[in-house]
Amino acid sequence: MAYYIDLAFNGLVFGCMYALMAVGLTLVYGLLRILHIAHAAVYAFGAYITVIVANATGSIAIGILAAIAACTLLGMAIYRLLYEPLLDYPPYVAMIASIGLLVVMEDGFRIAFGEQGLTFARNPYPTQLHDIAGLTVNTVQIAIIALSTICLVLLALFTTRTRIGIGWRATVSDPRIATSFGVDAIKVRYLNFAIGSALAALGGALIALLNNFVEPTMGFVVSYKALAIIVLGGLGSLQGTLIASLALGLTESYGTIFVGRFLDRDAIAFLFLIAVLLIRPQGLAGARTA
Amino acid sequence: MRTKLVCSRLGTLAACLLLIAATSPASAQIKLGFQAPLTGPAATDGKSAKIAADMAVEKINAAGVLGQKIELITYDDQAKTEEAVFTANKLAGQDGVKFAVSGSYSASGRAAAPIFQQAGVPFISAYGVHPDITRAGNDVFRGVHLGPPQGRAAAKFIGDNLGLKRVSIVTMDNDYGQATLEGFKSAVDQFGIKVLGEYSYSLKDRQFGSIVASVKRDNPDVVYVTGYFFTAAPLVTQLRSAGIQAPIVGSQAFDAQKLIEIAGSAVEGVYIVGGLNRDRDMPELKEYLAQFQKRAGYAGENVGATVYSAVRLMADAITRAGTPDPAKARDALAATKNFPHLAGELVSFNPLREINMPMNVNVVKDGQFRHYAWIDDLKLLAPPTE
Numbered sequence: 001m002a003y004y005i006d007l008a009f010n011g012l013v014f015g016c017m018y019a020l021m022a023v024g025l026t027l028v029y030g031l032l033r034i035l036h037i038a039h040a041a042v043y044a045f046g047a048y049i050t051v052i053v054a055n056a057t058g059s060i061a062i063g064i065l066a067a068i069a070a071c072t073l074l075g076m077a078i079y080r081l082l083y084e085p086l087l088d089y090p091p092y093v094a095m096i097a098s099i100g101l102l103v104v105m106e107d108g109f110r111i112a113f114g115e116q117g118l119t120f121a122r123n124p125y126p127t128q129l130h131d132i133a134g135l136t137v138n139t140v141q142i143a144i145i146a147l148s149t150i151c152l153v154l155l156a157l158f159t160t161r162t163r164i165g166i167g168w169r170a171t172v173s174d175p176r177i178a179t180s181f182g183v184d185a186i187k188v189r190y191l192n193f194a195i196g197s198a199l200a201a202l203g204g205a206l207i208a209l210l211n212n213f214v215e216p217t218m219g220f221v222v223s224y225k226a227l228a229i230i231v232l233g234g235l236g237s238l239q240g241t242l243i244a245s246l247a248l249g250l251t252e253s254y255g256t257i258f259v260g261r262f263l264d265r266d267a268i269a270f271l272f273l274i275a276v277l278l279i280r281p282q283g284l285a286g287a288r289t290a
Numbered sequence: 291m292r293t294k295l296v297c298s299r300l301g302t303l304a305a306c307l308l309l310i311a312a313t314s315p316a317s318a319q320i321k322l323g324f325q326a327p328l329t330g331p332a333a334t335d336g337k338s339a340k341i342a343a344d345m346a347v348e349k350i351n352a353a354g355v356l357g358q359k360i361e362l363i364t365y366d367d368q369a370k371t372e373e374a375v376f377t378a379n380k381l382a383g384q385d386g387v388k389f390a391v392s393g394s395y396s397a398s399g400r401a402a403a404p405i406f407q408q409a410g411v412p413f414i415s416a417y418g419v420h421p422d423i424t425r426a427g428n429d430v431f432r433g434v435h436l437g438p439p440q441g442r443a444a445a446k447f448i449g450d451n452l453g454l455k456r457v458s459i460v461t462m463d464n465d466y467g468q469a470t471l472e473g474f475k476s477a478v479d480q481f482g483i484k485v486l487g488e489y490s491y492s493l494k495d496r497q498f499g500s501i502v503a504s505v506k507r508d509n510p511d512v513v514y515v516t517g518y519f520f521t522a523a524p525l526v527t528q529l530r531s532a533g534i535q536a537p538i539v540g541s542q543a544f545d546a547q548k549l550i551e552i553a554g555s556a557v558e559g560v561y562i563v564g565g566l567n568r569d570r571d572m573p574e575l576k577e578y579l580a581q582f583q584k585r586a587g588y589a590g591e592n593v594g595a596t597v598y599s600a601v602r603l604m605a606d607a608i609t610r611a612g613t614p615d616p617a618k619a620r621d622a623l624a625a626t627k628n629f630p631h632l633a634g635e636l637v638s639f640n641p642l643r644e645i646n647m648p649m650n651v652n653v654v655k656d657g658q659f660r661h662y663a664w665i666d667d668l669k670l671l672a673p674p675t676e
Contacts, residue, residue, distance in 0.1 A: 003507045010499030115334040117520070119552045127531050127556060136506075136533045211496050211524045213552045217331075221494045256500040257489070264463055264492040 002134055007253045013141050015249025016148035020203035021222050022229040022241045023155070024075075024196025030172045030236035031192050033091045034083055037098040039200055040223030041105035042078070046071045046201030047208040047218060048109060048118065055121045060209065067201045075197025076190050102223065109216040117215030125209055140210040147206065151199060152242065159238075164191070172236075221266070228273045233283050240285025247284065248272060319361040320614050322347070322604065323381035323390035323411070325402060326597075327369035332395055335593045339393025339416070340364060341585050342594035345578065346601035355605050356614060362601075363387055367398045374398030375405065382409035388616045389413075389604050393597040396420035396465070403430045412607070412620040416600035417593055419466050421674065424643050429620055431643040433600040433631065434592075435564060436673050437466050440542055441473025443649045443665040444514055444563040448539055449481025451651070451663050452561075454511040456484050460501055460525065463490040467516045470541055474514065477670070486510050491517075496524045502532045516541040523552035530556040539563060547589045550657050557654045561662060565652035566592045566633055569661040575632050595632040603629055603636070637668060644673035 021043055028036040046067040054063030082101060086094045125139040159165040170178035171188040179185050208214045229248055233240030248269055255268035263271065276284060324343050327336035343362060351359045363385050365377035374394065381387045382405055390406050392399040392415045399418030403426035406413035415423045417434045424430050435443075448454055459474070461467040467490070478485060486508040489501045502525075505513055513536055517525060522544045529538065542564030550557055568579060568590075578598060582590035607623035608614055624643060629636040637646040648666035652659045665671065 003503060006503035006506070007500055010497075010503060013499060014497060115331075116548050117552075126527055129531060129533060136531075138531045207496075211552075212527065212554070213496070213520070213523060215520060218496075253500045256491075257504055264490075265495055266492065 009135055011250035011253030013144050015246035016144050018229055019242055019245035020148050020199045022226040022245055024200050025226050026230045026241040027192050027196045034094040037223055038101040040219030041102045042071050042074055042197045043200040043204040044219035046204030047214040050205040050208050051118045051120055051214050064205045067205050068198045071197040071201030072194045075193035079193040106216050117213055120212055123212050144206050225269055228269055232273055232276055234285040237285040240283050243284050318358040320358050321361050321387040323387035324362050324364045325367040325377055326393035328366035330368040332369035338594040339597040342598040343601050346598045350605045355608050367394050369395040369398055371397050371401040374401040378402035378405040382411055391600045399423045410616055412616055414600040416597040434596050437469025438473030439671040439673055440564045441470040442477040442670050445474050445477035445481050447563055447651055448512055449483045455482055456486055456511040457514050458486050458505045458508040458510040459488045459514045461490050461516045463492055470516050498525050498528050502528045506532050506534055510536050512536050513538045518543045519546040519549040523549050527553045527556040545592050560654045562652040564649050566595050567650040567661045599631040640675055642675050
């Protein structure tokens with residue numbers, strides 16, 4: 001029994017990581033109908049900045065804050081320099097540009113920081129163990145669950161309780177009407193990229209801490225998994241994305257053990273995606289379809 | 291008129307010089323083709339391979355081979371099949387090399403082998419582990435242990451040397467991981483080992499929570515893991531983070547300094563079957579490691595050592611043959627006895643031109659790879675013969 005709880009806990013950790021990453025994608029898709037593949041590069045960038053700044057300053061906290069700041073700016077820059085000029089074209093044009101940016105950034109990491117990746121000079125957290133009701137968990141795993149829960153709750157409060165947040169949701173559901181009510185649609189877009197990128201930075205930083213390792217291609221696997229998640233969640237639905245993230249995390253956690261001998265972990269993720277879409281073509285939340 | 295005369299005299303002079311250069315034995319060159327992944331995802335290993343090959347050529351040329359010098363002609367194969375085919379054709383055709391060494395991965399070695407075989411160019415794949423490479427024909431040799439002997443050596447190490455019997459296995463799901471696993475499983479009965487659980491992961495995975503939970507449930511005496519440093523470091527860290535204290539035995543590809551850099555204290559005490567014995571009392575190895583560190587800026591590893599030895603071995607075979615004739619040098623290569631390979635004494639090649647060589651086991655101690663044991667049962671380590 002403890003074993004199955006252990007697996008569930010692992011699934012939960014995976015799920016929270018996926019959620020941090022996928023929320024940004026969903027936000028962009030909901031607002032602009034662009035599949036923001038380069039979001040994975042923002043996530044990897046966040047991981048690199050965390051390691052570099054932490055090693056330079058000796059403080060992991062400063063590293064994480066620097067990563068969040070840098071990625072927020074990067075996300076907004078990507079919108080301004082890459083997507084905005086392409087908004088008049090069909091969405092696949094922006095998507096192709098996005099894939100291009102991901103490839104360029106991956107190679108950029110390789111050239112700038114080396115093929116072999118980087119490591120924290122000092123990172124005691126992944127090996128700090130805690131016994132919680134018979135489960136052995138490490139500090140980073142706890143941080144992943146706690147921080148992603150806090151961030152997503154704050155995000156939910158922000159979108160439902162604040163003026164800017166409500167304006168944002170209004171823009172997502174109907175940009176023209178929102179604009180006529182005085183919401184600045186352009187500001188909303190920047191806000192969108194800023195928040196999504198900050199969450200991706202946090203995700204990247206936490207994974208860097210967990211693995212004690214960042215590498216040029218670290219965004220790639222997460223990129224297509226996050227795409228699967230937003231499709232699963234019913235494109236553009238925040239709630240659906242969260243459910244899909246957790247569902248995928250758990251499926252992978254159990255799947256690796258029970259069908260892992262025949263299928264690799266990514267294949268399990270996509271099999272799950274196909275299975276869900278066969279039963280619910282509108283995705284798990286199903287509030288809206290693309 | 292005057293200019294014309296000067297030109298023609300200069301031309302004659304140049305022609306004479308060329309003639310002298312071509313006939314003078316002291317500066318004659320033996321062309322050695324070399325392929326390595328200098329760019330792309332495998333570029334780290336490519337860099338090590340190139341540095342090692344250059345070092346070997348310099349060492350050889352300091353003394354000369356049959357009074358001649360080796361000229362290394364290098365191409366980047368990006369560890370890709372199509373690039374390997376292209377550059378192998380270029381080497382064998384346009385460049386007219388008579389000998390070749392691959393400092394690249396299995397896929398490109400496997401693609402290049404038939405081309406060199408066809409051209410009658412003796413070819414050594416320094417560290418490519420796909421079994422089909424040497425099956426290309428009798429000109430193709432390999433300078434590293436195949437997966438199955440590595441797996442059998444690990445079984446012997448666990449069962450005999452460590453005396454542990456209950457094992458959980460975690461393997462990567464590529465050809466090399468599977469081949470090593472087959473070797474390991476073929477020898478478990480012989481060493482009284484009981485396999486409690488068998489898990490596999492993809493090379494893209496960095497999170498092994500479910501596997502770790504399962505290994506914990508198995509509660510084994512020892513965990514046998516195959517992987518590269520970038521999967522092994524997080525995997526070992528996560529096994530230790532889950533409170534699993536059992537010894538961990540890793541495969542050859544663990545043997546990279548980066549493993550220790552990433553996983554730090556978590557890899558202390560991890561054994562590596564097939565790692566490079568850096569403590570060996572061999573002046574050439576010591577000199578190689580010191581030089582390599584200086585040139586590369588990082589510590590020498592298996593990849594570089596096997597490439598260095600492959601180039602040295604080729605020159606050694608030419609010397610033994612007494613002629614740079616490829617067919618005769620090939621026969622000398624096949625007849626190699628007790629060659630001082632940097633990774634161990636290369637006793638001989640078997641009929642499939644695979645090495646008979648003892649295997650080293652390292653242990654990570656105080657952040658260093660240290661020699662722990664030799665597995666020298668050559669019968670157990672016997673590579674396939676067909």
